Amino acid sequence: MPDCLFCRIAAGAIPADIVHADDEFVAFRDISPRAPVHVLVIPRRHIPSPADLADVEADLAGRLLVTAARVAREAGLDAAGYRWVLNCGPDGGQTVPHLHLHVLGGRALGWPPG
Numbered sequence: 526m527p528d529c530l531f532c533r534i535a536a537g538a539i540p541a542d543i544v545h546a547d548d549e550f551v552a553f554r555d556i557s558p559r560a561p562v563h564v565l566v567i568p569r570r571h572i573p574s575p576a577d578l579a580d581v582e583a584d585l586a587g588r589l590l591v592t593a594a595r596v597a598r599e600a601g602l603d604a605a606g607y608r609w610v611l612n613c614g615p616d617g618g619q620t621v622p623h624l625h626l627h628v629l630g631g632r633a634l635g636w637p638p639g
């Protein structure tokens with residue numbers, strides 16, 4: 526296992542509040558939520574950042590979005606709406622170098638981001 530926080534969460538070696546898990550993806554609540562619902566959807570495979578999606582098969586990226594939409598629906602966010610965020614690299618504000626899609630909802634979210 527890479528020395529990676531989110532790989533360890535996916536493997537169950539570090540506890541997390543998991544809301545969805547399947548063979549390919551795990552979704553868990555952010556430890557420092559920025560909205561009433563704040564879930565991170567990650568591939569079990571160690572893909573460092575959104576930029577690295579350029580080197581993986583498109584189907585994985587598609588399944589990530591399908592999984593995130595199901596997570597949002599199961600959280601009851603469809604009617605009011607929600608936001609997906611993929612931070613990439615230093616300027617994008619990425620702090621954990623394992624691809625993760627933020628699902629944020631449960632309140633009106635400001636735009637544009639700071």
Ligand code: 5GP
Binds near residue numbers: 554558565
């Ligand atoms: P980023 O800033 O890289 O887009 O997002 C990383 C997110 O991971 C942050 O929102 C941060 O709160 C969350 N995070 C960092 N460490 C942990 C942890 O140990 N457990 C959980 N559940 N979330 C974490």
Ligand code: ZN
Binds near residue numbers: 570
């Ligand atoms: Zn990882």
